Amino acid sequence: MRILDIAGTANSNLRRSKLRTFLTLLSISIGTFTLALSLGLGQGVRNYITSQLGEYQDVNLYQVTRQGANGVGAGFGNNEPVKYDPTKNTASADISQNFLKDSDLATLKDTEGIANVQLPYAASFEYATSPDGDKYQAPTEVRVPQIPVKVVAGGDINTESKDNIMLSRKYIALAGADSSEQAIGKQVSFTYKNASGQIVNKMFTVKGVFEPTLVDLPIKINQIDTQQIAEAQAPFGKPSFYYVYVSRTSNLTNEQFKKNLKAKNFDANSLADINNTLNGIVTGVQISLAAFSGIAILASIIGVINTLFMAVLERTREIGLFRALGAKRKTVFALFAVEATLLGIWGSITGLVAAFLAQLAINNIAANTFLKGIEGIQLLNITAPQVAIIIVAIASITLIAGLIPALKASRLDPIEALRYE
Amino acid sequence: MLKVNNVTKTYGKNDMAFDALKNINVEFKPGTTTAIIGKSGSGKSTLLHILTGLDRPTNGDITDDGKSIFKDFDTDTWRGQSIGIVFQQFFLQPNNSVLENVALPLKIQGVKKKERLAKAQIALDKVDLGERAKTRANDLSGGQKQRVAIARALVTDPTLLIADEPTGNLDSENSQNIEDLLFELNKKIGTTIIIVTHDEDLAKRCQKVIYLKDGVVVKGLK
Numbered sequence: 288m289r290i291l292d293i294a295g296t297a298n299s300n301l302r303r304s305k306l307r308t309f310l311t312l313l314s315i316s317i318g319t320f321t322l323a324l325s326l327g328l329g330q331g332v333r334n335y336i337t338s339q340l341g342e343y344q345d346v347n348l349y350q351v352t353r354q355g356a357n358g359v360g361a362g363f364g365n366n367e368p369v370k371y372d373p374t375k376n377t378a379s380a381d382i383s384q385n386f387l388k389d390s391d392l393a394t395l396k397d398t399e400g401i402a403n404v405q406l407p408y409a410a411s412f413e414y415a416t417s418p419d420g421d422k423y424q425a426p427t428e429v430r431v432p433q434i435p436v437k438v439v440a441g442g443d444i445n446t447e448s449k450d451n452i453m454l455s456r457k458y459i460a461l462a463g464a465d466s467s468e469q470a471i472g473k474q475v476s477f478t479y480k481n482a483s484g485q486i487v488n489k490m491f492t493v494k495g496v497f498e499p500t501l502v503d504l505p506i507k508i509n510q511i512d513t514q515q516i517a518e519a520q521a522p523f524g525k526p527s528f529y530y531v532y533v534s535r536t537s538n539l540t541n542e543q544f545k546k547n548l549k550a551k552n553f554d555a556n557s558l559a560d561i562n563n564t565l566n567g568i569v570t571g572v573q574i575s576l577a578a579f580s581g582i583a584i585l586a587s588i589i590g591v592i593n594t595l596f597m598a599v600l601e602r603t604r605e606i607g608l609f610r611a612l613g614a615k616r617k618t619v620f621a622l623f624a625v626e627a628t629l630l631g632i633w634g635s636i637t638g639l640v641a642a643f644l645a646q647l648a649i650n651n652i653a654a655n656t657f658l659k660g661i662e663g664i665q666l667l668n669i670t671a672p673q674v675a676i677i678i679v680a681i682a683s684i685t686l687i688a689g690l691i692p693a694l695k696a697s698r699l700d701p702i703e704a705l706r707y708e
Numbered sequence: 709m710l711k712v713n714n715v716t717k718t719y720g721k722n723d724m725a726f727d728a729l730k731n732i733n734v735e736f737k738p739g740t741t742t743a744i745i746g747k748s749g750s751g752k753s754t755l756l757h758i759l760t761g762l763d764r765p766t767n768g769d770i771t772d773d774g775k776s777i778f779k780d781f782d783t784d785t786w787r788g789q790s791i792g793i794v795f796q797q798f799f800l801q802p803n804n805s806v807l808e809n810v811a812l813p814l815k816i817q818g819v820k821k822k823e824r825l826a827k828a829q830i831a832l833d834k835v836d837l838g839e840r841a842k843t844r845a846n847d848l849s850g851g852q853k854q855r856v857a858i859a860r861a862l863v864t865d866p867t868l869l870i871a872d873e874p875t876g877n878l879d880s881e882n883s884q885n886i887e888d889l890l891f892e893l894n895k896k897i898g899t900t901i902i903i904v905t906h907d908e909d910l911a912k913r914c915q916k917v918i919y920l921k922d923g924v925v926v927k928g929l930k
Contacts, residue, residue, distance in 0.1 A: 289818050296815075303803070608799045611762060612813045612860075613788015701762050705799070 288618045297626040300598065301633075308630070311587070311594045315634025316641060318584035319681055323642035325580055326677070327669035329573030335664045336565045339500040343558030347402075348433040349544075351395065352530045353385055354552040386527040394551055395533065400544045402534040405431065408526060410508060410516035413486070416476040418463040425461075425477055427452075427506040429513040431532060434558070436507070440467035441495035448509040451494040455505035459496060467496035481519045489516070502561070584681065588688045591630055595623060595692035599699075606696055607704030620697035627689020631682035638681075639674055710759070710868055710900070711735040715768035717754050717923075728754040729923045732768070736868065739898045741891065743911035746920035755920065756872055756904050761787045772867075788817055792861025792899075796873035798853040800860075802846035806837065809845050810859045817864070824863075831859040834897075835889060851882030858889060868900045869893075875910065887913065 288296075301308045387395075395404055408429055415425035430436075430444050430453065444451045452475065456467055464470035473493045481487055491508070499505060508516075517526045533555070535544045541557070548555045599606070606619055646667040653666045717729040729751045736742055746752050757763035759770060761783040770777045777786050792813075800809045807828050814824035832838045835855040840848065845856060854874060861869050871890065875883035887910055894901050903914060911917045919927040 288816050289820075292815050292818075292821075604799065605801070609816065610784070611760070611787070611793055611795075611799075612816050613784055614816045615782075615784045618816065702757050705795070 288614065288621070293618070293621050293625050294629070297622055297629055300602070300622070300626055301629060304598070304601070307594055307597065311590045311630055312634045312637055314587035314590045315584070315631060315681065315685065316638035318580060318587045319635045319638025319677060320642045320645070321583050322577060322580035323639055323669050323673070323677055324645060324667060325573060325576030326673050327642065327646055327667040328576065329569050330670055330673065331664070331666045331668035332569045333566055334668055336501075336562065336569065338663050340502065340558065340562040340565070342435045342437075344562055346433055346435065346558050347534050348431065349533050349535065349555040349557050350530045351533050351548060351553050351555045353387060353391065354549070354554050385529055387529070387531060391553075392531065395531065395548075395553065398547055398551055398553075400536050400539040400547050402536045405532040406514075406526075406528055407431075407530065407532055408510070408514040408517035410513050411479060411520060413478045413480060415461050415506070416478070417461050418473055418475070421460070421463075423461050425506055426504045427477075427508050427513075428504040429510055430507040433532075433534065436503070437498040438495050439498050441471040441493065444494050444507065444509045447511075448494060449511045450491055451509050452491040453495040453497050453507040454493055455499040455503065456496055457499060458505040461506070462493045470496050479516060479520065482522055482524070487519070502558075584684065587634070588684060591627060591685050591688045592692065594630070595627055595689050596695070598626070599623065599692050599696045602696075603699060603704045603707040606699050607701045607707065610699075610701035611705060616697040619699075620693045623693035623696045624686060624689050627693065628682050628686045630689075631685030632678060634685070635678045635681035639669070639677060642669060709735060709737055709773060711771045712755070712759070713769045713771060715755075715758060715765040715770070717751075717758060717763070718766040727923050729758070729765070732923075732925055734918055734925065736900055736902060738867070738900050739894070740916060741894050741901045741903070741914040742916040742918060743914040744902060744904045744918045744920060745906060745908065745911045747906065749922075750920040751923040752904050752906075752920055753872070754923075756870060756902075759902070760791050760793060760870060788813060789864055790867050792864065792866040792869040794854070794857050794861045794869065794871040794874045796876040798850075798857045798877070800845040800853055800856060802844070804845060805841065806832065806843050806845055806848070806856050807841040809856055810863050813860060813864050828859070828863055831863040832856075834862060834893065835859045849882075850878050851885055854878060854882070854886050855889065858886070858893070862893070862897075862899070866899070868902065870902045870904070872904045873906070874903065875905075875907065 392404065395401060410427055410429075412425035412427060414422045416422050430448075432445060436443065436453070438453075439456055441453075444453055454461055454470060459465075459467055459470040461475050462470035462473035464473060470493050474490050475493060477489050477491055479487055479489070489512070491512075497503070497507070518524045521527070535541070539547070545555050609619060609622075610616075646669055649667055650665055653664075658664055658666060712732050712734040715729055715732045716727060719726050719728055732751075732755065744752050744755060754763070758765050761770070761777050764778060769779075772781070772786070772790060775781065777783055801812070807825060810831050811824040811828035814827060815821075819827070829838065829841060832841055835858050837852060837855050837859065840852065845853065848856065854877075858869075858871075858874075861871075869890075874890065875886050878886060890901055890903070891913060893899055901914075903910060905911055917927070918925055
């Protein structure tokens with residue numbers, strides 16, 4: 288029998304018991320629906336993370352802290368007690384214990400693999416005043432040249448760009464502008480207090496507007512001014528640093544570099560690490576959700592086996608007739624195996640269509656409610672490869688489920704089958 | 709020529725062993741009509757199943773032109789190509805059209821749709837049901853259903869047509885028509901026909917009658 292005829296016969300056999308086929312397809316499509324949504328959710332979140340942090344994957348920049356400074360010591364209520372060590376300054380309220388000392392910085396500079404060390408000066412402003420006279424909060428950070436920004440108007444600021452700032456696209460009101468282009472060249476006044484509590488005003492010119500990511504603060508100030516203001520604000524003109532930025536020399540791998548730092552009691556985390564950690568969490572959640580879908584699919588598989596056993600019973604005489612007319616055992620086997628596979632294909636297609644409709648609705652609702660304001664996020668994103676994988680996987684599973692009924696059908700004695708009432 | 713050579717069929721084992729057929733030797737010459745007749749339990753059906761290759765003899769063999777249908781042929785393929793079977797219960801697929809029912813053996817053989825439907829139409833014309841090709845099988849009368857079953861048996865141009873109680877489910881008028889059709893096909897096309905029946909009147913119309921009793925041929929001549 289030709290494969291197309293086997294498929295056609297199997298398909299018309301499915302249409303014979305419409306209600307039973309419908310219920311079996313329904314159970315498969317529910318499993319597929321949940322699987323597609325869980326994969327689509329993971330993909331949607333992963334896409335968002337990549338859109339926000341993907342460009343940082345290859346940035347040669349590490350945030351280096353004293354070892355354990357990123358972890359939590361004693362002091363949080365849900366932690367186990369930690370033994371007192373008289374050689375360490377561990378007074379629980381003294382956060383300065385984690386600040387990097389001059390000796391630490393010297394050690395870092397001598398560590399193999401360090402290309403350069405940058406001190407992350409941070410200026411703290413009371414407010415910023417727009418050309419219209421409106422006052423705004425002014426969260427700022429230093430522009431680190433190695434970290435890429437997506438400039439949407441004007442240009443980037445470099446270490447030499449004294450008196451220049453960059454604004455996030457969402458923060459152009461600070462420049463009294465309605466568009467990114469309009470903001471370029473505008474003067475914004477920033478107000479800060481120095482170490483002795485005096486109010487100081489400083490004018491900055493907007494040189495560029497950038498597209499913000501999850502990790503960006505909305506105002507970026509050039510390094511020269513940031514250092515000057517930070518020193519003016521620090522007691523005795525000497526700011527303390529909890530971390531520093533370092534670059535790695537090209538002769539060391541990421542792992543070797545981290546190992547070197549660890550040997551000298553430092554922890555190093557790159558932006559790629561943050562990206563990878565977030566993606567790892569998403570993958571974990573995705574796998575958990577897919578496992579729940581797996582339970583639904585497993586239940587539907589039992590339905591497939593039951594459906595096919597019923598079909599074998601109902602069509603026993605027909606199987607006998609096929610054999611009497613010259614059909615081989617393998618032809619009968621193929622008829623039922625293909626029928627099982629078709630159940631998987633139709634069930635998964637139905638579930639995927641429902642999942643796509645749900646995706647449209649959920650993305651629309653999310654964009655207008657709980658994700659309003661988060662640009663570029665598409666909560667659910669079922670991809671073409673996922674569709675292909677789901678259909679192939681479900682069809683394969685139903686095929687496997689159909690093997691025992693198909694085997695039973697093929698092993699029927701044609702004489703007994705013809706006599707079956 | 710189909711030959712039954714020393715065929716014995718035993719069911720069960722040891723003390724429970726029972727011979728349904730004992731050393732049967734029969735031959736069916738091309739173009740002839742043969743009736744296999746006997747009471748219930750005489751071994752008619754067992755012989756039919758072995759003749760068609762649906763069952764295997766415990767001893768002996770069935771040969772087609774000197775070749776064993778069990779050893780020298782793929783038995784399923786041989787049955788599909790060389791034998792047409794007509795059943796008492798018709799065994800049509802009720803929701804399929806008459807044409808699709810008749811084309812089924814060709815579909816099993818892997819013949820392309822266009823070709824098999826054309827051949828099915830020719831077979832239907834032979835049983836005078838050409839105009840009912842598109843009718844659902846379930847919408848036919850008993851006599852018409854058996855005609856369709858005969859057309860299905862003929863569609864592969866078999867060398868042998870075996871009819872198992874072909875008139876058993878029909879009234880006398882339809883029975884007569886079906887009998888006439890079978891003998892007419894034998895005359896016109898030259899198909900070798902074996903009819904398994906307990907109807908002595910039908911058997912008398914055949915050129916050869918094989919009487920079976922307790923698994924043994926008691927009379928082999930007309």
